[in-house]
Amino acid sequence: MPDIETIRKDFPILSQQVYDRPLIYLDNAATTQMPETVLRRLEEHYRKDNANVHRGIHILSERSTESYEKARDTVHGFLGGGAGSEVIFTSGTTDSINLAAFGLAHTLSPGDRVIVSVLEHHANLLPWQRLCAVSGAELLVLPCPDGEPDLTQYEQWLSEGRVRIVALTQVSNLTGTVFPLRKMSRPAREAGALFLADGAQGLRHETAPVEELGCDFYCFSGHKVLGPTGIGVLWGKKEALELLEPLRLGGGMVDVVQEQSYTAAGLPARLEAGTPNYSGAIALAAALEYLTSLNRKQVSDREDELLRYAEKQLSGIPGLHILGKPQERAGALSFTLDDVHPFDAASVVDKFGIALRSGTHCAQPALASFGVSAALRLSPAFYNTFEEIDEAVKAIVRTKEMFQKWTKKS
Amino acid sequence: MDEKELSIAEYEQTFIDDLNELEDWFLQYEYLLQISADLPRIPSERRKEENRVQGCQSGVWLEMAYTDGRIRVTADSEALIIRGILSIAVDLLDGRTPEEIVSYSPRYISETNIKKQISTDRFNGLSSVVDTVKQFAAGAIRRED
Incomplete structure (x- = not known):
C-alpha cells in the first residue's frame, strides 16, 4: 500500500476545509468516499x-x-x-x-x-x-x-x-x-x-x-x-x-x-x-x-489499527462508554457520553470539522439491547490518519466539557 | 423595560440580534445552552406520546394551556441545544394572548444559524413547534367565539 499522503491525494473530497478547519471524515460506516479513478x-x-x-x-x-x-x-x-x-x-x-x-x-x-x-x-x-x-x-x-x-x-x-x-x-x-x-x-x-x-x-x-x-x-x-x-x-x-x-x-x-x-x-x-x-x-x-491495487489485506489491517487506536484513546475519557466488548471489532465503534445527548455532541463535534454519525444507526433493537436509544459512532477508513483520530478525541473531550458546565446547572 | 411590553416580534428581534452578534458556532451554542438552563423541565411522567412533537429524533415535548385569556406554553427536550431553541419559542409565546400568537410569524429560525442547525430531516418537528402553538391559540379563539 502506498504511503498515506499518496493515498489521501486520491480522494479529492478529503482535502477540503469545513467551518474553516480541515475536514476529518470519520463516518465511513455510512458512506466511504470515492477515489479519483x-x-x-x-x-x-x-x-x-x-x-x-x-x-x-x-x-x-x-x-x-x-x-x-x-x-x-x-x-x-x-x-x-x-x-x-x-x-x-x-x-x-x-x-x-x-x-x-x-x-x-x-x-x-x-x-x-x-x-x-x-x-x-x-x-x-x-x-x-x-x-x-x-x-x-x-x-x-x-x-x-x-x-x-x-x-x-x-x-x-x-x-x-x-x-x-x-x-x-x-x-x-x-x-x-x-x-x-x-x-x-x-x-x-x-x-x-x-x-x-x-x-x-x-x-x-x-x-x-x-x-x-x-x-x-x-x-x-x-x-x-x-x-x-x-x-x-x-x-x-x-x-x-x-x-x-x-x-x-x-x-x-x-x-x-x-x-x-x-x-x-x-x-x-x-x-x-x-x-x-x-x-x-x-x-x-x-x-x-x-x-x-492497494492490497486488500493491508487496507483491512490499517483500518483495524486505526480502530484499535481510536478505541484505546476513547477509553481514556471519563464518562465515555463504548458499546459492547466483542472479541473482534472492525470498522466502527459506538459510544455514549454521560450528560451529553448524542445529538448535542454530534452538532458540536461537527463544528470542529469532524464528521461522526449520531442517532439510532438504523439499529434500534441493537441500541435497545444496550439500554440506550441513541449513540455516537466513529468509523475510520484506511485513508484516515492517527492524527485525525487524535483530533476527534480532543473535540469529543472539549464537547463533553462544554456540556458538563450546563448539565450540572439544569 | 419589561419584556412583555415588547411585541412578540420586537422581543424576537433581541434573540436574533444576540445570536447573530456571536460570530462562531461555539459561542452560539453556549448562548443556547445558557438560555436552556432557564427553561423548566417537563418531568418524565408528563412526557407522553400524546404531547411528543413528531419528527424530532432527539425527543421534544410540548405542554400548552389556556388560562385567564393567556396561552401558557412549556417545552422540553433530551438534547440541550434543542432545549435552547425551544426556550426561545417558550419565552416568546408563553403568557401571550391567543390573538398575538396567531398573528405571529416566526423569524428566529430563518434569520439565524438555527436554520442550519435544524435543517436536516431529523428535526422537521422543531420548526413545527410554533405552528402547533399557533393552532392551539386559534382553537382557543374559536372556543371563545
Missing part, C-alpha cells in the same frame, strides 16, 4: 459509452453492455465467488436483502423459523420480520450480550430444527462486532438452512473468498467500498438464487412474454428487471479494482 470512470462512461445495456445493437449499447458485464466479472472475482455462483446487481444492501427475503417467501410454511441477530441493521431485520408475518414462520432474534453473539443459544435453536434461513451481519454497523461467519454458517447449512450474510460493513474487513465463509447469499453496497451510491450486489450460489421468485417484474428479465403469461430469463437477468444501474456497476468495479 472511480470518479473518472463514472464520468468517462457518461461522456463516451453511455447507452442502455442488453437492449440495442448499436455500438454504444454494445460498449455499455460490455462494461456492465465486465463489472459483473470484476465483482465476482473480488468476492471470490467460484463457478457455481452469480452476481446480481441491485440498488444496495437493503435492496439485496429484500430481493432474497421476499424471493424466498414461497419456501416458508407456518412453523418454519428464521434466525437473525439483535445487532442487525434494520435492513437485515425488517424484511425477515415481514416475511415471517406473511408466511407464519417464526423470527428468532439471537441475543448478543456485550456485543458478542450467543453461540450456545444459536446452536440450541438450530438443533431444535425447522430453521430455514439464517441472516446475519458480517460486521455490526453499531458495535463493529465481527461475526464468526465460518463457525456459524457450517451448523446452519448442516441443519438445512440457507445462510445469508449482510456484508455491507464487512467487505472492507474480510478478504477471504465469500465461498469460504459458507454463505448461500452475500450482500453489500457500493457506497461502503469506495463506489457510488445506488449500486449494490446480491451474490449467491446458483442453486440458492434459482430459489428466488423475482420480486420485480418488467423489462430485461423475461424470455417470452404473452398477454397473460411470461417465461423468465435465466440468471442473472431474471432478478434484474428494468434498466439496471449500469453506470453504478461500472464505477463499483473501478472501486474494487482500486482496493485490490
